[in-house]
Every structure is written in C-alpha cells, then in structure tokens.
Amino acid sequence: MHAAGPQQALTGTLAGDQPVHSVACALDPCSTPKAHLWVAFSSSEVLFAACELGVFDLLAEAPGPLSSAAVAAGLGTSPEGTELLLDTCVSLKLLRVDTGGGRALYGSTELSRRYLARNSPTSQHHILLYLAKTTYLCWGHLAQAVRDGKNQYVRAFGVPSEEVFAAIYRTRTPVRALSIFCRFDAGWGGPSTSSGTGCSGALARECASLYPGCYVTVFDLPEVVRTARRHFPVLEEARVSFREGGGLLVIESLLDADGRGPLTTQLFSLNMLVQTEGRERTPAQYRALLAAAGFTDVQCRRTGGPYDAVLARK
C-alpha cells in the first residue's frame, strides 16, 4: 500500500514521479513486456478491416496520396472512423502519411501495394479476408477447443466437424496454391507434362486451364479427393505412384526438435485444433511418417519464414 492519501495525490504536482506516475501504472499492471498480448488482436483487425473496406485498393489505384476525407468519400465510410483507421495503419507501417503543407495525405507503401491491394499478382487479400471472417471467429472458441480437444466449427459456424474439409476447401482459388504454382511456371508448358496436386483441386483446375494439354492428378486423402471431385466433376481420380527419382516436397512449418517452439509454429498447431485437425511436427516426426511410407532420403530445411521445406525421395 502507498502512504499517499487521495488529497495528496489530487493536489500534488506532476513534477515528481510519485504518486501520479504510480497511479497510472497501477491502472495497468499488465504493462509488462507482455502487455501487447491483450491488445494484439486489435492490430490484426486493423489490417483485416482496412483490407475488407478496400483502403489498400483505393490508395494503390489513386493517382496520388489522398486525404482521409477523400478516402472516406471513395469508400463510403464515416470520416471519423476512416481517419482513425488510416492513422493506425500508418503506425503499423501499412500505409504512409505526408503531413507537409498542413494537410495529411495518405498513400500506399511497397508492402501494401504488393501484398494487400487486391489486384497485385502477389495479393494476400483473400487469405486475409478468410482469416478475418473464419479464423478469427474460430479462435474466439479456443478455450472450448482445448476442453474438447477438437475444432469448433459447429460453435462458430454451425458446420459439423465431420464436414470440415468441405467447409475449409470451399474456396476455388486459394492464393497459396497459385503462389506455388507460379513458381514452377517454366516447367508446365509442354502438352505431355504431368504432375500431382492435392487439396480441393483448385491448383489442378488452374493448371489445366492455363495448359490444356497437361495431365494433372489430384493426390490427397480419400475424403479430400471426394470433396475435390464434387467441386470439379471433370477431374478424375487416379492412383499416384512415385517413380524412381521422383519425390515429395512438403511445405509445412517445422517445430523445433524438442517440440517447444517456434511460437508461430505452435500457433499453427493451435489453429488446426480450433479449425481443422492435426498439428505441426518436428523434423524427426516427419522422418518417421515418411519412412513408414517408404521414403528413405528425407531432408528437412528451415527457411527462416513461417513455412519450412521437407524433401523426401524414394
């Protein structure tokens, strides 16, 4: 307990650190290095809301920086809310502001032009909306997911967990799949090119659409393949085998050897708990899984980014 009475605090000056400083700190004992945790979700929502409202699109397409009033008029949003959102985006370095000449003019950053504007070839717009509209809501049920040990689709969306694959693979053009596909573009052009893809078949369809002569196999768990066939009836299931010299490239987030990090990978595991099923694995766990499937040459490589690479060959 402090010895300072209320009168002393109320009539004291702010010259010293006590008692006013201590009062303000007492209001928020979580003002520790971890204080950001309890407001972290709001930073995510600033990004999501700006995406959803089209802030990054408007600014990327404008001939020059715009005032917040012009942004509000362009998006049909409230002037006060828009100004708050834009200024917070600037603090998060998602936008820039030029306050020269007495006016605040907002513009894109390289990051927002490349990854947040909808029309950029590397746009993350749709995955961010998915995170905002699906993942964020599922995570609101994390405590229940830990109680139950299973995903919370029923609570979040009324979709039974048995139909979770149909639910999560409902998008037909996943950004991530297209992003991988584009990296391999040079090798896909020939009429007899053959390759395996999985998931809902969106990548297969995109490939078939771009290269009509190419033959594509959807390779995934039986229930995923069934979902893919319902979505894309023209595709036919085929048995997949690995020829000598062929391999399997697994793009996943690798846990540390002791399974206790990195944090992002642990969050991905919890994401599977609330949204789907499964969990991230250590390199040793991948080696064991792949060895059981007949792979003898397994190499794990950390990328420094959120996703790592495992290359396995028979």
Place this chain on the structure above:
Amino acid sequence: MHAAGPQQALTGTLAGDQPVHSVACALDPCSTPKAHLWVAFSSSEVLFAACELGVFDLLAEAPGPLSSAAVAAGLGTSPEGTELLLDTCVSLKLLRVDTGGGRALYGSTELSRRYLARNSPTSQHHILLYLAKTTYLCWGHLAQAVRDGKNQYVRAFGVPSEEVFAAIYRTRTPVRALSIFCRFDAGWGGPSTSSGTGCSGALARECASLYPGCYVTVFDLPEVVRTARRHFPVLEEARVSFREGGGLLVIESLLDADGRGPLTTQLFSLNMLVQTEGRERTPAQYRALLAAAGFTDVQCRRTGGPYDAVLARK
C-alpha cells in the same frame, strides 16, 4: 518467374538456398516485418483461453510444477489441447517449463502469479475475460464500425447502442477501479473522509463497504449517474463542486501532439469506436476541454505505460 521447373525442384537437394527456400518463402509473401499482424489475434486468445480455463490458478495453487497430463486432469480439458496451450504459454513467457529428468513440468511465472491468477490482489483475470468475451467480439466488426462511425454492440450482442452505458457498466467490481482505490487506501479511513468517484458507482460502493463512515459522491455524466443509481439504489446523487485547492486527476492514454501515435493509444480510440463512443485526445485537446470547464492549472504527464495522467486544478 524462376527458371526452375518442377522436376528440378522435386528432385533437387536442399544443399543450396534455391529453389526450395524460395518456394517456401513464396508461400508466404507476408513474411515481412509485419507478418505477425495476421496471427497477432491468436496470441491474445492463448492468454484469454488459459485465463478462462483456470490454467494460471491451478498452477499458482499447486504445491509444485505439474505435468500437462496433471493440468488436463485438474481442469477437465483434453490432454492434446492442454499440452499445446501450455507449450504456447511457455513461448509467450506466461508460464515456465522444466524439462529436466525427461519430464516436462509446467509452473507459474512471476507475471502469471501476480497478474493472471484469479486470487492475486493485482489479478487481471476479470478484465482479461471481459476482453475475451466482449471486446474481441466487437473488434470482429471493426470494418462495419468504420463504415457506420459508431459502435457495433447491436451486431455483436443485440444491445442497442443507446443502452451501451448500461451494457458496459454491468460489472460491479471493475478491477481497474479497485486498483486505483487501493493505491489511495491510507487516506480513506476517517469517518468524515469525503471523495468523488464515477462510473457505475462500483468504486463508491466498495469504498462505502470498506469504510462505513465515509461519504462518497458519484460524479459522472448524467446518464452514467442514472445507471449507477439503478445499480446501487442506496447511493444518493449529490452535486459535485471543486473547492479551492481541489483538483481533477484524469487517467487516460495521451495521443502525441500531432495525434498520430502512439499505436496503443490509437487502438484505444478504435476500441471506443467499436465498443462505446469518444476517442483519445492530445494534451492540447485536454487543456482546451479543461479550460472550458474552468480549470486553469493543467499538467499533462506521460507515464511510459499505456495510461497517462492529467492533473487539473481550478
């Protein structure tokens, strides 16, 4: 576009950085310094879920560190989900783990004992549950709040915004109010002590309960005072005046002079947009408000924490 074809990627080794490293990075173009934004909400939920499930209480009250199986048994939660949650709490430094002797045993940290365990006098348990159950859900409607320029209580909870004061002041023992109150303890004991409090009257009630002889005035906006009277009918409204030498201590988060930061203060403004009304202010804006109310001596002081102090005297 990379020149590497799929066969080259699939059969290549992982000895060099290309092409596997570039593929993995391509999967996640947002793996920039701002990448954390799109998963930030999940870190908040780890803290909230662990609070809600009683993880910090169980570990604070246990005679020693516990295995994840013991925590799961104690809380009635799933073994897999509990282990994931505990390990992620360790990465967030909310818990500690001892892996000596081949077993992982989880224990409290000073932070979790002081601020997260329910029975600590400085516990933030209830405010964290409020953030989890109310604030998090409101923020899911940020885009609409920016469109409308007003709070989203109706969308989030079916409560009209006109009744927002009744809705947000429904708690009778706000942690924050008690926290201020305790700091002034030494001055409140005498039978003739008099002081002003506001909000729902929870602080006033707590004060009256601890010090039956003390006279307390609830001082706030008329509508808040009306709400307080409904909640605590024994309290009587009284006119509040500032005597010579008296003062007003405002505990708020101060915006920078140009209104463009700090980020936490901007997020508090957006929080008011989605949850209530109003916004944070710069020191100059507080001075103007207080001058209009007859205060001549206004001192603003930054604390370095999320809340700052403004002391005003007539």
